[in-house]
Amino acid sequence: MVKSRSVIFLSLLFAALCPLRSRPAVDVKTAADIDRETEKIRPDMVKVRRYIHMYPELANHEVETSRTIAAKLASWGLEVKTGVARTGVVGMLRSARPGATVALRAAIDAVPVSEAADVPFKSLNPGIMHATGNDLHTAVVLGAAYVLSTLKDRFAGNVKFIFQPASQPSSENGESGAALMIKDGILDNPAVGAIFGFHVLPETLGQVFTAPGILLAGSDTFEITIKGRSAPGFQPQDGVDAIVLAAEIVLALQTIVSRTLDPADPALLTIGRIEGGAKTDVIADRVRLEGIVRTQNEPARRKIQKLMEAAVRGIVQAFGGDYAFTFKPGVPPLDNHPELVEFVLPALREALGERQVLPIKPLMMADDFAVFAQRVPAFFFFLGTRNPRLPPASLSSPHFNPDERAIGTGIKILAHLVLDGLERQSRMAKGEHPRP
Numbered sequence: 001m002v003k004s005r006s007v008i009f010l011s012l013l014f015a016a017l018c019p020l021r022s023r024p025a026v027d028v029k030t031a032a033d034i035d036r037e038t039e040k041i042r043p044d045m046v047k048v049r050r051y052i053h054m055y056p057e058l059a060n061h062e063v064e065t066s067r068t069i070a071a072k073l074a075s076w077g078l079e080v081k082t083g084v085a086r087t088g089v090v091g092m093l094r095s096a097r098p099g100a101t102v103a104l105r106a107a108i109d110a111v112p113v114s115e116a117a118d119v120p121f122k123s124l125n126p127g128i129m130h131a132t133g134n135d136l137h138t139a140v141v142l143g144a145a146y147v148l149s150t151l152k153d154r155f156a157g158n159v160k161f162i163f164q165p166a167s168q169p170s171s172e173n174g175e176s177g178a179a180l181m182i183k184d185g186i187l188d189n190p191a192v193g194a195i196f197g198f199h200v201l202p203e204t205l206g207q208v209f210t211a212p213g214i215l216l217a218g219s220d221t222f223e224i225t226i227k228g229r230s231a232p233g234f235q236p237q238d239g240v241d242a243i244v245l246a247a248e249i250v251l252a253l254q255t256i257v258s259r260t261l262d263p264a265d266p267a268l269l270t271i272g273r274i275e276g277g278a279k280t281d282v283i284a285d286r287v288r289l290e291g292i293v294r295t296q297n298e299p300a301r302r303k304i305q306k307l308m309e310a311a312v313r314g315i316v317q318a319f320g321g322d323y324a325f326t327f328k329p330g331v332p333p334l335d336n337h338p339e340l341v342e343f344v345l346p347a348l349r350e351a352l353g354e355r356q357v358l359p360i361k362p363l364m365m366a367d368d369f370a371v372f373a374q375r376v377p378a379f380f381f382f383l384g385t386r387n388p389r390l391p392p393a394s395l396s397s398p399h400f401n402p403d404e405r406a407i408g409t410g411i412k413i414l415a416h417l418v419l420d421g422l423e424r425q426s427r428m429a430k431g432e433h434p435r436p
Contacts, residue, residue: 025423026347026416030154034415037147042408048072049139049407050121056110056128056135059166059177062087065108065138069163072142076149078161085180091161093149099157100425103187103195103376104414105369106141107134107167107177116398131400133200136385138163140198140410147415157422158190167368176331178371187375193425194340194377196417197369198410200402201382202392206409208352209360210381212341216334217266217294218301219366220327224249224312226276227322230285239283240321243276246287250274252311256304267295267304268364294364296333334370337377344379344420351416352409365395379417383410 026034048068057065066082066089073080073091081090088108115122115129123129130136145161166177186192201209226246231239250271257267269291276287293308295301309325316323349357360382369380385402386392393399 025155025419026351030151030419031351031416033151034147034412037150038143038408038411038415041143041146042411045139045143045407045411046404048142049135049404052108052135052138053119053130054121054124056123056125056130058112058128059109059168060086062108062165066163066165069108069138069142073145073161076146078145078149084184084186085165085177087165088177088181088184088186089163090181090186091145091163093145093152093159093161095152095155095157097156099155100193100422100429101158101160101190102418102421102425103160103162103192103372104141104144104418105162105164105178105195105197105372106137107164107368108138109134109165109167109177111168111396113396113398117393117401119401129398129400131396131398132168133385133395133400133402134167136200136402136404136407136410137198139407140383140414143407143411144414144418147411148418151415151419155419155422156426159418159422160186160192162186162195164368176368176371178331178368182371182375187372192376193428194337194379194421195372196379196414196421197367197372198381198383198413199367200385200395200406202386202394202400202402203382203384205384205386205388205403206352206356206406207384208348208357208381208413209384210336210341210345210357210379211359211362212336212338214296214333214362215336215360215380216362216370217268217296217364217366218333218370219330220293220295220301220305221330222291222293222308222328223324223326224289225324226287226289226312226316227324228283228285228287229321231283233281233283236283239285240319242284242287242321245316245319245321246274246276246289248315249289249312252315253308256307256311260307261300261303265297265300266362266364267293267300269293269304269308293327294366296362331366331368332370332374334367334380335373335378336380337373340377340379340421340424343424344417347416347420348413351412379421381413383413 079092228240228242271291277284387403
């Protein structure tokens, strides 16, 4: 009897000193229903993914992709808006009760890569491929739209499903699809309180990788035109060799990151394209270089831009040439909202298992989801999609072939994240601190 009283006393004391864990947004029955509906829709989403994969479309040309998305959303009773930022689609799911609004985003454009993967649904559009996984992203967000539409009597609020074009815009298109969609008002009417996104990663199948704070780098592009003076190859003294100057510039630019930035401050500078010269026996009078700069903070970004032009100017002018330097700001670093991450991670671990949700260091890849994250609290994660039966292939590889079993996992994750996000917004509206 004494022992029982002691146990009861200690239990009451522990409860008084430690705040009770908040009621999860996804109860046991809802979690089971998410699993069941996910399994029901998964085969259809595999078919959608394969169809989109067979007919990939480049940035701002995603006409058939958008038509496929809109038809699916409409068939499930969602409000559908097309033509957003040219070829984007937004689906709106309204629950039976008023409340906050959260959003899910998937990019839908393909990239100019010629597919080499041996699959029966290989790209039929020459030179274009879904080599970065946007076909799978689209299928997962579509699947989440279906699952949540079956549960709309279980939650209060709205969900916007954003299918974004032009995540990798070409030079002539200018702004990315995320910026254009924001200009078209997709974060308003009703206002989005939180947004979720993800990207496939050729790592362990089904695991989730994420972290609070800076998760991805910002990305800018540059173009350098070196203007020399042509001359016969046997009279180099009469010319200014733009190719030699380009070689000096390539080497000089590499030292900007390695010798002028803090080694603990991640940054990279890549020259991915060089064009110049007309004949083998003529001194080239013009060379163009194009590349990218990746940084994780604004001071490093400004410093690199300034030092790049100074290096080009010094080399070219020392030998009597001239130059044109263009630095094109791209997307900012992707910043995962710390409080939102803290709120959703426990429920995500509960849904998938503790070992399935892992921390990750910031990566030097970029994603224009970062533009959304500048406007509203955002949570971004990576979903492992490596097929253990196939040789590894990196993102953007012509052999890239993610394991489609990740589609079901992704749908389940997004359904849980939406319900957790709506719960957080509800607590904030009531003035509560939305702790996990």
